[in-house]
Amino acid sequence: MRNEFALERYRYIQQQIHAVNENAHRFLAIYQTLATALVSAALALFVGYRKWEVAPDVARGGVIGLLILATVVAAFTSTLIVVGALAWLDYRNEECDITDEIVAPGFRKRPNPGNLFRWYETYVLLFITASVITMWVLAGIFLLPAMR
Template sequence: MTATGETGPEGASVRREFALERYRYILQQINAVNENAHRFLALYQTLATALASGAVALFVGYRRWDIPASTARGGVIGLLTLTTVVAAFTCTLILVGVLSWLDYRNEECDITDELIGPGFRERPRPGNFVRWYETYVLLFILVSVIAMWLLAGLLLLPSMR
């Protein structure tokens, strides 16, 4: 076994093998980060649909269930607040995933620069965010939460008097 810092052929081989294993790990993590964004979107869609459906059901049935209008309004606001919390949590997870992806991609570029040559892989540019699907997932979540609050504020809550 070679000592740390040895630059002979055996040391270079060990270093190359280690870098290759690290590269495989980085690619695996990049793939996991990409898959997680889809999972987070599915989680948001499921919970937001259930909570918004609960708000609509409360709006439709509060008279039949003999629930006071003020209580029903509070319930709708509570469900929409919970939906907003779920949206904020989902957005946070997606943003952390983007930051992790950027970090892994930069590490990938470091390894390929060292083993293959500088410039083999271009470093990610945050300015290209318009090409990232996470940008549109975040926009979808933001627009859907704003739409739910607007619809509730303009249609549901005024009708619950």
């Protein structure tokens, strides 16, 4: 009975690890979609505000608001990725606990958070951070000064 329970728990943990891995890709896709839409809206506002007879200050506020929304989406996505990585660590440790007890101690090597630079989540977070910084810098250099 104990081994059957351990096997079922092990299967559940494996499913959760798989789901956590898939979620990181979903979160990145959501970020890319929303960031692209928000930045496109900001660029459309920049290009069309004169034609639409929108005051420059209002247009600037709109561009800044859209960039703030893109930053919030980035922060939310980053939070979900970090929480997913922490959940993955927890599931992997639980997996190791089960294999240590049922199979043999040390059967499955525990995850090492020191391997941070080998995790794709690290590079996803770096991409998100770099893209948000790039959006703000480019808007500050090109868009906002031109909207006077």
